[in-house]
Amino acid sequence: VPAGADQPETSEITIALDGRGVEQGSEVLNEGVRMALADGIRLRVFGDPDALAGVAEAGAEVIEAPGEISNTEDPVSAVRSRDDASIVMAAADVAGGRSHALVSAGPTGATMTAALFALRRLSGVRRPSLAVQLPSVGHDGPPTLLLDAGANTEARAQDLVQSAIMGAAFSRAVLGVEAPRVALLSVGEERKKGTPLVVEAHGELQGMAGIDFIGNVEGRDLLAGKADVIATDGFTGNVALKTLEGTAKAVGAAVGDAARSNPVAAVGGLLLRPALGGLRRKMDPDMTGGAILLGVRGVAVVGHGSSGPAGIANAVRLAARAVSERATERTGELLAEAGATRAALK
């Protein structure tokens, strides 16, 4: 992974962590915080000081944030009206320069909204985009980045192009892919396949500076390692991601059911189980740490609400790595190089 010139040491990186929204409760949060602190990452955790006593004891700084935003609220009005909510205070901490990056396992909509309002968009970016790392089930390479996974359901061609560029910058800076292969998600490989949106984005990406655009890929290619970055609109990306997760879960559960269906199968399942460890780890959402909101002036990681301790720690580590690798600055540079700033002004 190439490092930036003014790359800070991990021990100099401070993460603002939303101390609310971890579904599995404060013990899980505490354990995750301890793991991240052990890496030398500093943490400022926002929430209920009583619930966060263990976090403070472990060495994190705790800041009282009385308010909470639930996932049934409208994120925009909740974030606008609730200055004392933990996610809003944590985002303000990053905007104010006291922390370097934002991490939350709370509601995705509130996290994205708080990050966007506090950090603002990168110059020339029309809409931020949510990037997720897909499990490398069908290959042994680095994770494929799928974006937008749901930040913006009403996309223009320019949003797809910017997602592609921002994904490439992140893949290079943080996932260590030197020359990320960039693709558009469509219904066929030919350049004329897909919605007018996709066809237009395809035309703009062809020959773009700094981007290794390999054309369209299909839904069946998401896990195959054919591309390092796959760009789509937030509606399609969200449907594809949840379809992928739901299918993997259903197939996994069906294999488990089969292994419980009779005694011989049960023995088979026991003998096979250790060899499935690699697959299980690849499918474990805790391993990647969460999604990244790209296109804002700063680093914001959206952890899974269902995170275990490793999920919390890996979300914090992902944010710290993005800071130390200057992901935001390099995203801005690639956007400028690719001429996306100009495209944004069209």
Next chain:
Amino acid sequence: VPAGADQPETSEITIALDGRGVEQGSEVLNEGVRMALADGIRLRVFGDPDALAGVAEAGAEVIEAPGEISNTEDPVSAVRSRDDASIVMAAADVAGGRSHALVSAGPTGATMTAALFALRRLSGVRRPSLAVQLPSVGHDGPPTLLLDAGANTEARAQDLVQSAIMGAAFSRAVLGVEAPRVALLSVGEERKKGTPLVVEAHGELQGMAGIDFIGNVEGRDLLAGKADVIATDGFTGNVALKTLEGTAKAVGAAVGDAARSNPVAAVGGLLLRPALGGLRRKMDPDMTGGAILLGVRGVAVVGHGSSGPAGIANAVRLAARAVSERATERTGELLAEAGATRAALK
């Protein structure tokens, strides 16, 4: 399954079968044809008489069709210009009343185009929609119908509504679901979630006569049996379907790899294998026979190019069942009842 008043006997049903496009070759086609003939279904098969000698011997009628449309050609211009192509002749056979339904395992685009041009649209239908039966991996109910799987990538809200209605009619008539639960595919369950297209279709489906509309479902619900009919646009539906197929394949392959990774795991895999038969059958695309083009004046089944004999036979059986259950007529009736004809004229 309720039967129509003038339901024909199976032995009176004639299927026009495209004798080209079966990737696995004429032996597979012959075997599939024999299986369907054994059910008492009559077959008229269009293609190369030499390659179809076995089919003729088995008792099907063979009609020479010298032309072939490949999946690299533009379907519209190919179908328009090639009267002698097997798929065009088979579709004309249905339009002319010599056969009751069309079945092809050739290129999907050419089959849909030939069916649409020859059979025309049902009254009030703006765009035909391609319906696929999803594997019942996560439940034991009848297959969930997903549509549109790719007939029309530029959808309006009305197209989603008509897909929902046509899917409900087909689920009731052919899959035997008495009161199909109908849903829209979106990025959240709330009625305001999704693109403007989805939100508008949601509003139109609420309270619609003859439709049990249960609201939005997400990508993770496709295999869960939460709905009997899931409507979406052809772009999203195609991406979701291929994501589902690709994920199931990747996870299955990873389990297979694990079972080959060491001798103990191999024994485990052998012991577990018989119990996985049910899952394997559920995932086998040959079991459902293929996709159905809804919204045309007649029955058209699009089989998988990779069909084995059972896939060919089941595609023919699906078409015959749609004829005997008056699927087309009942689709027209439900469209009228639901007021979709009026919506189509808006």
